[in-house]
Amino acid sequence: MISYLTAQAIDVTALAARITAPERGAVVTFSGLVRNHHAGREVVGLEYSAYDTMAEHVCAAIVGSAESRWKCRVAVQHRLGRLAVGDVAVAVAVGAGHRDAAFEAARWVIDEIKRHVPIWKREEYTDGTSGWVDPTAPQGMIAASS
């Protein structure tokens, strides 16, 4: 049973190794890193939390769909807990026979993860405040956190 969520630093190389094989000549990886700015504010770090069981379930469904649609192998990891600027927050690796499939599947998987996996992010700013990120809000932000 693979876990898609991890409290440890994500090793993109190890993730890619999982889906690499001699019959798959194209490997695409995507890594999402914690940026030092968001919505015009300077970010010092952030904290991810999740509805763990549902998040695992949704990740498994996304991976399964991509593997059957593009005849490829997919590996995914999403980090939880406190992260610093530059840390890998999420990584996707796809191995396929050809690059069309590898690029399309990787792009689709990260888009689906962002749309459907129940994970939340609280950003911490250089001024000492923090806020919950809401990608659906005009400024990408709901409200200051308690």
Add this chain to the structure above:
Amino acid sequence: MISYLTAQAIDVTALAARITAPERGAVVTFSGLVRNHHAGREVVGLEYSAYDTMAEHVCAAIVGSAESRWKCRVAVQHRLGRLAVGDVAVAVAVGAGHRDAAFEAARWVIDEIKRHVPIWKREEYTDGTSGWVDPTAPQGMIAASS
């Protein structure tokens, strides 16, 4: 002066590290590996050769175009010499502010490399024969090599 051609094993992680920075939250890598089959034949290895000076020049132009078009950083390496099945033949790494740019630039760069960089590939098969690969030919093959 960066060299885009290398006779050494390509380290995709090191390549990605070159283009990673706190303001670039999206990193996409593409690795092209030597597959164990091509055009219905079993491949045991291959040899890449290049018109070195022109290849370096064309790679630099592709990287420069992508960096300015997508406001990103791009790193590229292409292996030369003898390779075994599973070896990384070419790798592209793109770091950008967002994933749209990172995916598009990575895809464009590998397509341009395949179209314009003067590199040639002789495949060796399990039956002891070898042949020059011609992607423009119907079976992807010109003729047996001498």
Add this chain to the structure above:
Amino acid sequence: MTLHRVRLFARYAELFGAEQVEVTLPPGSRVGDLISALRVLPGGASLPGDPFVAVNMSQASAGTSLSPHDEIALLPPLAGG
């Protein structure tokens, strides 16, 4: 009447000051009824018009029926990736 436990996450856990709240509803109630009941709890007035509810780890709509042992969760806007 049926007691439903509702799991809360992230900003909603802060709004309600708890990781779980309990709501009692008549049998045959739907997700829309549950949301109405949540709105009158302390903190519930700040919920958006159409909050994301998951029932048994799948996205539900206002018309989704609730059964006594369903796993119900109220999810703030997702921000993974």
Add this chain to the structure above:
Amino acid sequence: MTLHRVRLFARYAELFGAEQVEVTLPPGSRVGDLISALRVLPGGASLPGDPFVAVNMSQASAGTSLSPHDEIALLPPLAGG
């Protein structure tokens, strides 16, 4: 007359049995003239109809003019990546 050195790679180096050949052309000759001259060398008959010629590391067409010190190369179909 001008002596032009033409670099050969991969399968073309095998065809001509050399990594470089020399061709003498009248001043003002173009890439098309060079290709015609290459076709009559030993091995040159197997060249495709419109081979890829690079002049000073840029793709040239049949009409590209040749100067005495140009770096000229005859390139088989590319197969990098």
